[in-house]
Amino acid sequence: MQTSGRQLKLTAFCHPPGHWRMPGASPTDMDFQECVHLAQVAERGKFDMLFFQDSAAVAPAFYLSGGKAEALAEAARCVRLEPLTLLAGLATVTQRLGLVATATTTYNDPFSIARKFATIDHISNGRAGWNLVTSQNVDEAQNFSAAQHLDHALRYERAQEFYDVVSGLWDSWEDDAIIRDRQTGRYIDPRKLHVLNHKGAHFSVRGPLNVARPPQGYPIVAQAGSSEPGRELAARTADVVFTAQISLEEAQNFYADLKGRMARYGRSADHLKIMPGIRYVLGATESEAKERYEMMLAEASDEGALASVQRLCGDLDIRRFPLDGPLPDLPPSNAAKARQKMMIDLARRENLSIRQLARRFTFSLGHLVHVGTASGLADMMQTWLDNDAADGFTMLSPYYPKPLEEFVATVIPELQRRGIFRAEYEGTTLRENLGLPFRTNRYVGLRKAVNSG
Template sequence: MSRQMKLGAFLMATGHHVAAWRHPDVPANAGLDIRHYRHLAQVAEAARFDALFVADSVAAPTGDIASHMARSDHFEPLTLLCALSAVTEHIGLIATATTTYNEPYHVARKFASLDHLSGGRAGWNLVTSDAAAEAQNFGRDQHLGHAERYSRAREFHQVVTGLWDSWADDAFIRDKASGRYYEPSGLHVLNHQGEHFSVKGPLNVARSPQGQPVVVQAGSSETGRDLAAQTAEVVFTAQTSLRNAQAFYRDLKARLADYGRSEDSLKIMPGVFIVVDESAERAWEKFEAFQALVEPQVGVALLGRMLGNFDLSGYPLDGPLPELPLTDSGQRSRQLLLTELAGQEQLTLAQLGRRIAGGRGHYSLVGTPTQIADELQVWFEQGAADGFNVLVPHLPGGLEDVARLLVPELQRRGLFRTEYEGSTLRENLGLQRPANRFQFKQS
């Protein structure tokens, strides 16, 4: 069968558009409504999406502008996905968990547990935290700097995956006759001692159905790409143009050889913000209805956050984007992308804030199923993407539109599955089940 694209449904409470919660079709309390999420999961699964994807921040935005956004209360991703694992059967469940304000044992344990709960559908989106405010919830005044976050992330990944291999696949024999619950020779104690962590192990969860949950990564700076080349199996990235996306794709795939990995072992999935309707006119009307609800200061506050945690409230709304230092606390790749966009199109601060109010700088498509499928097909066939993480302006409506209108068009073109290939996230993504890295003396 010819290569097909992978699709993630990037869920976010009321939707990705910063003003979505104010729209009459959107339940404003969606962030903490399990029925809302259950519906989203079932819509995405019926459409054969590879996975649900949930981002995270371990801090609540506060202040006057934050009080105009629906971003200060939402479910914690792992517990949410555990609940959704019970009402779905096929779809992958990818939760974000930061390596900056967590301990590896906790993360290894919880994701292994989700992998068991869901029958092999867990994925871990490994991030280094791009919200500086998180520091103050974890005993620090200042967020860790970019380089240190990545150094910690690398070792964090090593420990987590080491813990996931604590047990041979068949270590738990649970033999009632002999009274032996596990085979001692199938146990590996990690005894990790490193710069950031000291973790003895083993994990108190048997090796999980996928061997290891799928590791997703979402940093795109130089350091982020290098970590991804070494450790990630899926990369989520923000790209604004085909040319940039192709360059990113080529660069990241080329780095895999340095780590002895094949190009197939890493799937690159740019985010794409989609507003689809039967006619282009209606799709644009729908999009503009959200845009009309954006308060300029809210757009600019979102912009400041996405540029890497800058307060832009002192700058004139109709002036240009000010020169900012390279962010140490936020996403360098997104800072570069948004600065480039402002320069290329000569946008004022308010215009740029409005521009990113929906897709936060991700590639944005508004149009008919044919128009959108044409664009996705080009990216997919011309070396820019293995699939897409789909962002929609509002939920549940935006996802229902994609499932009803766009997915059938992609299927008609043979670009997307009509049935799940396997029962685990790995099988559906076309990723191998990793062998245990430790040698066990079992027969």
């Protein structure tokens, strides 16, 4: 197969425990040492990033309020470690691996987020990343003194301003503002300190940040929104986009659309890495992989599988409809509009019943699924890379730790043999390894512009 000469970027997506009943699977997502193991496996495989998704609510709360608490019994991902604290710990036991975690703009404040990610960037020597989300889980609202989840459009309006405040705070100090001169007794250069004084529709933040400028300029900013507001926010602000695309053509269209938006924000298309998700099941043979896949599909009860689609059904109770009947028309979702559309399109395109759709969705998490051998997976990844459908991929292990270990042992060498994945890390920071530029302080840029003018 011909290659374009481009190199894949890889993210290991971690949401333990996954299908924890599989042979050899760990049943916990609360063990720090197991997280250390996953991080070190990913670093051994030269992954760019380890990414921890998060939500600030126990799901599915829908079943608790509906009087069916028994459905929650099989919801393994109802407890988890807080990811920013986890990243700080993992930074001490890794050296090159990027460390990325979700933090919502809807239920946080900008100063705290700016301070925490800047701190992790310092602890890791430039390997931190923030997955900026507006929260899909409507149940989060009641954990933060809100009667209901903010409207989708308002969440993205708030997110735009939230990012502007956070990035402005990261620019509080210029890169050489902390001088620590023993001879003169000057600890800082006050000319290189900048007070934000932001006053907007949603936030009023004076600043400056009480953390020195992050080693990367800005930690990596990742996003996963694929709705119209989500794409626009990503084009303006994101370094990495995690996305769910289930066909080559759809992925190419998304890739071209998103990169095509960047010029109007003065950004190069090369400064954004688009990394679709792949839920993978590997085997030495196709039949072995299929057997593992069928075992996982059979694990979930109907109630448990329905939980994976209910949050995308608006205020319609999907349990009121025959499980072996078609998916009914759904009202608009205030959770994840693009993901709801993907689910509806899948059901209509493949004529799936509610039961079939729920079981597919509870396994795939809405992503492309590969069931097969390492070489078959490498073929698909190379095809998408060579045909402008992806800059890399977000690998979603079905359980832990064996699938990630198998990926590193079998798929990574195949990608390296084809010349489309690194043998060694290119740099020490996440930006360097992703091939993204250092983010220059805006005040330095303004000063240069004035001086040159």
